[in-house]
Amino acid sequence: MLTFYVSEYRKRLQRAKESMELQGIDVxxxxxxxxxxxxxxxxxxxxxxHQLLIVIAxxxxxxxxxxxxxxxxxxITTWLSRDNIIPYPDDYVQSALKHPMxxxxxxIRYKGRESRVIGAEYDAYYFTxxxxxxxxxxxxxxxxxxGTNLVNWIRIVKSETEIKLIERAATIVSETMVKGIExxxxxxxxxxxxxxxxxxxxxxxxxxxxDYPSIVPLLPSGEKTSACHLTWTxxxxxxxxxxxxELAGCYNRYHSPLARTVVIGEPTQEMAELADVVIEGIxxxxxxxxxxxxxxxxxxxxxxxxxxxxxxxxxxIGYSTGLNYPPDWGEHTxxxxxGDQTVLEENMVFHMIPGIWFDTYGVEISETFRVTKTGIExxxxxxxxxxxx
Amino acid sequence: MLTFYVSEYRKRLQRAKESMELQGIDVxxxxxxxxxxxxxxxxxxxxxxHQLLIVIAxxxxxxxxxxxxxxxxxxITTWLSRDNIIPYPDDYVQSALKHPMxxxxxxIRYKGRESRVIGAEYDAYYFTxxxxxxxxxxxxxxxxxxGTNLVNWIRIVKSETEIKLIERAATIVSETMVKGIExxxxxxxxxxxxxxxxxxxxxxxxxxxxDYPSIVPLLPSGEKTSACHLTWTxxxxxxxxxxxxELAGCYNRYHSPLARTVVIGEPTQEMAELADVVIEGIxxxxxxxxxxxxxxxxxxxxxxxxxxxxxxxxxxIGYSTGLNYPPDWGEHTxxxxxGDQTVLEENMVFHMIPGIWFDTYGVEISETFRVTKTGIExxxxxxxxxxxx
Numbered sequence: 001m002l003t004f005y006v007s008e009y010r011k012r013l014q015r016a017k018e019s020m021e022l023q024g025i026d027v028x029x030x031x032x033x034x035x036x037x038x039x040x041x042x043x044x045x046x047x048x049x050h051q052l053l054i055v056i057a058x059x060x061x062x063x064x065x066x067x068x069x070x071x072x073x074x075x076i077t078t079w080l081s082r083d084n085i086i087p088y089p090d091d092y093v094q095s096a097l098k099h100p101m102x103x104x105x106x107x108i109r110y111k112g113r114e115s116r117v118i119g120a121e122y123d124a125y126y127f128t129x130x131x132x133x134x135x136x137x138x139x140x141x142x143x144x145x146x147g148t149n150l151v152n153w154i155r156i157v158k159s160e161t162e163i164k165l166i167e168r169a170a171t172i173v174s175e176t177m178v179k180g181i182e183x184x185x186x187x188x189x190x191x192x193x194x195x196x197x198x199x200x201x202x203x204x205x206x207x208x209x210x211d212y213p214s215i216v217p218l219l220p221s222g223e224k225t226s227a228c229h230l231t232w233t234x235x236x237x238x239x240x241x242x243x244x245x246e247l248a249g250c251y252n253r254y255h256s257p258l259a260r261t262v263v264i265g266e267p268t269q270e271m272a273e274l275a276d277v278v279i280e281g282i283x284x285x286x287x288x289x290x291x292x293x294x295x296x297x298x299x300x301x302x303x304x305x306x307x308x309x310x311x312x313x314x315x316x317i318g319y320s321t322g323l324n325y326p327p328d329w330g331e332h333t334x335x336x337x338x339g340d341q342t343v344l345e346e347n348m349v350f351h352m353i354p355g356i357w358f359d360t361y362g363v364e365i366s367e368t369f370r371v372t373k374t375g376i377e378x379x380x381x382x383x384x385x386x387x388x389x
Numbered sequence: 390m391l392t393f394y395v396s397e398y399r400k401r402l403q404r405a406k407e408s409m410e411l412q413g414i415d416v417x418x419x420x421x422x423x424x425x426x427x428x429x430x431x432x433x434x435x436x437x438x439h440q441l442l443i444v445i446a447x448x449x450x451x452x453x454x455x456x457x458x459x460x461x462x463x464x465i466t467t468w469l470s471r472d473n474i475i476p477y478p479d480d481y482v483q484s485a486l487k488h489p490m491x492x493x494x495x496x497i498r499y500k501g502r503e504s505r506v507i508g509a510e511y512d513a514y515y516f517t518x519x520x521x522x523x524x525x526x527x528x529x530x531x532x533x534x535x536g537t538n539l540v541n542w543i544r545i546v547k548s549e550t551e552i553k554l555i556e557r558a559a560t561i562v563s564e565t566m567v568k569g570i571e572x573x574x575x576x577x578x579x580x581x582x583x584x585x586x587x588x589x590x591x592x593x594x595x596x597x598x599x600d601y602p603s604i605v606p607l608l609p610s611g612e613k614t615s616a617c618h619l620t621w622t623x624x625x626x627x628x629x630x631x632x633x634x635e636l637a638g639c640y641n642r643y644h645s646p647l648a649r650t651v652v653i654g655e656p657t658q659e660m661a662e663l664a665d666v667v668i669e670g671i672x673x674x675x676x677x678x679x680x681x682x683x684x685x686x687x688x689x690x691x692x693x694x695x696x697x698x699x700x701x702x703x704x705x706i707g708y709s710t711g712l713n714y715p716p717d718w719g720e721h722t723x724x725x726x727x728g729d730q731t732v733l734e735e736n737m738v739f740h741m742i743p744g745i746w747f748d749t750y751g752v753e754i755s756e757t758f759r760v761t762k763t764g765i766e767x768x769x770x771x772x773x774x775x776x777x778x
Contacts, residue, residue, distance in 0.1 A: 044618040045604055048514075048717035069704050069746060073616035090704035091728070094721045096538075099512075122519040123488075125437075129521030130512035130537065148519065149485075191598025195591035202584035209580025209623030212605045215434055227462035229433040234598025315458050315479035326715045328437035332483045339480070357458060 002041050003252045004161055006079045013039050013055070013062065015154045020057055020147075025119035027108060028055040028147050030062075031131070032124040033325035035151040037253060040064065040080055044073035047126055047325060049093055050100035056113060065104055067093055101131050105138035114139050119147030125327065152333050156320050158347045162254060163370060166322060166349055170256035170368065170379035172210045172249030176200040177258055177382045180217075180247070185389055186239045186264050190232040194219055197247060204251070213248040213255060214329040220244050225261075225362045228355055239265045244364045246353070248329055255321055255329040257351045258380045259366035262387040274311075274356060274363045275386035281305040281354055282367060282384065285317070285336075289369065289376045295340040302336075302354055317354035321368065344371045349379075391430050392641045393550055395468045402428050402444070402451065404543045409446055409536075414508035416497060417444040417536050419451075420520070421513040422714035424540040426642060429453065429469055433462035436515055436714060438482055439489035445502060454493055456482055490520050494527035503528050508536030514716065541722050545709050547736045551643060552759060555711060555738055559645035559757065559768035561599050561638030565589040566647055566771045569606070569636070573651050574778055575628045579621040583608055586636060593640070602637040602644060603718040609633050614650075614751045617744055628654045633753045635742070637718055644710055644718040646740045647769045648755035651776040663700075663745060663752045664775035670694040670743055671756060671773070674706070674725075678758065678765045684729035691725075691743055706743035710757065733760045738768075 002009075016039060020028050030053040036042045039053060039062055051066035063084045064074045071087035074080065088103040108114055118139070121127050123146075136144055158166065180197045197217050204210035220230040221243040228244065237243065241264045248257040263271060285302035302317050316337035319330040329351075334342035336352060353366035365384060370377045391398075405428065409417050419442040425431045428442060428451055440455030452473045453463045460476035463469065477492040497503055507528070510516050512535075525533055547555065569586045586606050593599035609619040610632040617633065626632065630653045637646040652660060674691035691706050705726035708719040718740075723731035725741060742755035754773060759766045 043620075044616065045607060045620055045716070046618040048604070048719075067704075069744075070616070070618055072746070072748070073619055076613060076616055076619070091726070093705065094708070094719070094724065097728075120518065122522060123517045125515065125517075127518050128512050128514075129509065129516050129518050130535070132518030132521060133511065146519070189592075189598055192592050195588040195599075198591055199584040199588040202587055203578075203581050204623065209578055209621075210584075212620065215437070216601045218434060224465060227433065227465055228458055229435040230462055230465070231432075231434055231601065232598075234593065315456075316482065319483070327434070330437075330483070335483065337480070339486075355458075357461065359461070 001077050002079060008159060008161065009039060009041060009079055012154060016055060016151055017057055019150050019154065020055070020119065023119065023147065023150065024117055025145065025147055026057050026116035027113050027118045028150065029118065029120040030055060030151060031127040032121055034323050038151060038155055038323055040078040042074055043077045043253065044070055046070040046073060050131065052104065054104070054107065056111060063107065065107065099130065099134045101134035102138055105135055108139060115141040117143045117145060119145050119150065121148050122146040123148040149332055152331050155322060155331055156333050156348055157345055158322060158349055162322065163347060165252050165254035166256050167379065168208055168251040169249040169254050172201060172204050172251060173247065173256050173258045174380045174382050175205070176247060176249060177245060177260055180245050181260065181262055181387050184237060184243050184262050184264065186237050189234050189236050190219060190221060191234045194232045201247070201249060208251065211250040211253055213250040214324045214326045215248065217245065217247040223360045226357050226360055228357060228362065228364065237264055242271060242361055244362065246364055253323050253325065255324055256368045256379050257321060257329055257366065258368060258382065259353055259355070259364040260382060260387060261363045261365060262389055264389045267386060267388065271361060271363065272386060275365065277306050277309045277311050278354060278356060278363050278365050279384055282352060282365060285352060286367065286369065286376055289344060289371060290374060291344055291346050291371060293344050295334050295336050295342045296338050299336045299338060311356065313354060313356050318350050318352035320348060321351045322349055346371055346373050390466050391468060397548060397550065398428060398430060398468055401543060405444060405540055406446055408539050408543065409444070409508065412508065412536065412539065413506055414534065414536055415446050415505035416502050416507045417539065418507065418509040419444060419540060420516040421510055423712050427540060427544055427712055429467040431463055432466045432642060433459055435459040435462060439520065441493065443493070443496060445500060452496065454496065488519065488523045490523035491527055494524055497528060504530040506532045506534060508534050508539065510537050511535040512537040538721055541720050544711060544720055545722050545737055546734055547711060547738055551711065552736060554641050554643035555645055556768065557597055557640040558638040558643050561590060561593050561640065562636065562645050562647045563769045563771050564594070565636060565638060566634060566649055569634050570649065570651055570776050573626060573632055573653065575626050575653050578623050578625050579608060579610060580623045583621045590636070590638060597640060600639040600642055602639040603713045603715045604637065606634065606636040612749045615746050615749055617746060617751065617753065626653055631660060631750055633751065635753055642712050642714065644713055645757045645768050646710060646718055646755065647757060647771065648742055648744070648753040649771060649776060650752045650754060651778055653778045656775060656777065660750060660752065661775060664754065666695050666698045666700050667743060667745060667752050667754050668773055671741060671754065674741060675756065675758065675765055678733060678760060679763060680733055680735050680760060682733050684723050684725050684731045685727050688725045688727060700745065702743060702745050707739045707741035709737060710740045711738055735760055735762050
């Protein structure tokens with residue numbers, strides 16, 4: 001079931017240990033499901049209960065800790081030996097009496113690491129305040145420090161194998177976007193368009209099937225296009241409605257997101273102009289991308305472009321993407337925004353999504369791109385325009 | 390856009406304030422997206438960034454705090470007045486420099502509550518350790534206490550309107566399950582079956598469309614049926630494969646989950662026997678359900694039933710369900726398991742899923758039920774048997 005050779009997982013683990021050493025961390029607790037997958041291959045919808053990896057600097061393998069009934073998923077999907085898959089009993093699950101972090105503390109004590117420096121992903125999904133409170137209470141002699149994004153920063157440069165998976169995801173999203181746009185028309189229910197979109201996301205192509213994206217399709221329509229993270233309803237589309245489609249293809253947990261905007265009938269002049277501004281801005285921002293350029297320089301090119309047309313936008317225009325689990329396909333590391341001095345390197349992958357929203361409408365047109373040796377590869381292949389139906 | 394009358398939201402808020410008073414909480418911070426929705430109607434896929442409600446005991450309305458670009462979603466989907474929708478600037482988003490809880494602390498100070506008792510959902514999804522650390526640092530004069538599940542316990546008894554939404558979800562899951570079972574056969578790719586399942590989940594019926602369930606369809610097959618939370622692959626089914634289907638219908642964020650097991654071809658004798666044991670166990674457990682009975686008594690009926698056939702199972706056999714967001718459709722309150730003395734009341738809704746898994750196979754057959762005045766209403770309508778294809 002492994003997606004990568006064990007040697008690739010081991011290389012990632014080695015890099016994580018190097019970062020741990022730099023930050024003075026002896027034991028790293030990893031709850032971000034994408035980081036758990038990245039280091040071990042672990043892949044199951046079990047992140048709704050507490051689970052984590054314990055990475056001990058001077059031990060060969062990480063330890064998987066999770067619910068009893070998920071241990072077989074760990075055995076099937078990871079390269080870990082059975083000794084390093086340690087399930088907790090079911091009475092720890094969503095209980096007011098026992099907490100899984102007590103069990104984790106026991107393991108750390110058993111391993112003799114209860115007085116060491118323990119790093120944890122303080123701001124990661126699924127590492128709750130209760131996890132922190134319980135661990136610090138159970139291990140009073142340990143020194144706890146914040147290890148948020150330690151593994152995420154390793155994920156930012158993709159291997160050739162990872163790029164191949166993202167390219168498959170891009171094939172899926174291109175075909176899905178075309179299908180979604182085709183299906184949108186007055187009188188059709190929003191939910192029926194989304195059903196077709198999801199069908200395509202999952203059935204994928206004849207050659208390979210799709211995985212579930214970390215975010216469901218976001219399809220606000222009409223005035224709701226002012227609110228980019230609304231999902232859909234069972235209302236029918238009306239003549240004149242604008243519709244935003246933001247969705248991803250996903251293959252083996254790797255994503256390629258994409259957004260387009262459609263108008264059913266004639267767009268207003270404002271809307272058509274806004275789309276032109278966004279497209280020109282994207283093109284001018286993509287033009288500056290190459291290794292050595294910083295994230296904030298890419299954003300500055302966008303800002304400069306839209307400014308000459310009299311627009312401005314305050315939110316970031318993109319972020320690193322790739323391997324992920326709900327609720328986000330962004331990697332929480334580099335963002336395309338002022339102040340982010342991350343230097344672009346070959347095989348970084350970003351979703352550039354410079355949407356502009358006003359009180360009663362908005363436009364989103366985006367591209368996911370890979371940084372190449374000399375510039376850029378745009379991953380999906382869908383016309384970059386305002387679609388008129 | 391509101392799913393319920395404002396009076397229903399206000400009644401829920403009133404009950405939350407009564408619980409706050411009992412627990413001595415002056416200010417309650419709510420990050421669980423289901424609880425945010427329950428009190429205000431808020432519904433958007435924005436929980437991948439920090440957002441919360443601030444419920445102040447002696448103020449009329451809760452305050453929504455979230456990312457700038459999500460404020461319009463709050464305006465569209467909630468009953469809150471614009472003054473109580475407070476967006477934070479975009480440079481707080483996934484930044485190592487600024488944290489949204491600093492912004493929240495500013496609001497609490499502005500409201501003059503910085504020395505009060507502040508409750509937070511310590512073990513809820515999306516209330517990270519960093520949230521806790523940052524809030525306690527910024528508000529050193531406040532007393533922080535654990536308010537996990539305070540609102541969840543209010544959610545456990547459903548209103549008549551909520552029951553109607555769950556019944557629609559049940560209609561969707563019944564039709565979806567039948568379709569999924571129909572589609573499974575040797576030579577078909579797992580992803581193509583899941584694509585059809587998701588299509589049906591979202592398109593719903595002619596009368597009403599579906600919402601996204603909080604968990605994607607879980608369809609382990611073959612030996613992977615030993616691992617209940619695996620999703621799917623693009624491999625084809627083979628003659629003799631068992632397949633577990635665990636999925637939900639969802640309508641306006643309300644769920645009705647259901648599981649069935651299929652065998653392609655002849656089941657092994659062990660498998661057929663295991664299915665009989667599970668079905669008999671479910672029936673005997675459902676038989677004891679009525680108001681006044683405790684959760685552990687329901688589980689005991691199951692345990693007694695399977696014991697006479699020589700089986701045992703250590704994980705809980707069910708949990709309260711209803712309104713939810715990824716990653717879980719369980720409510721994290723009452724569980725059907727030993728020690729849980731929650732007394733059943735009319736209009737509680739549980740998913741009873743007493744799966745049994747061995748090293749190389751497993752069986753899951755489940756029902757979601759509503760507690761009625763005198764007994765039980767099983768919500769879905771799908772034959773309770775091992776399906777043979």
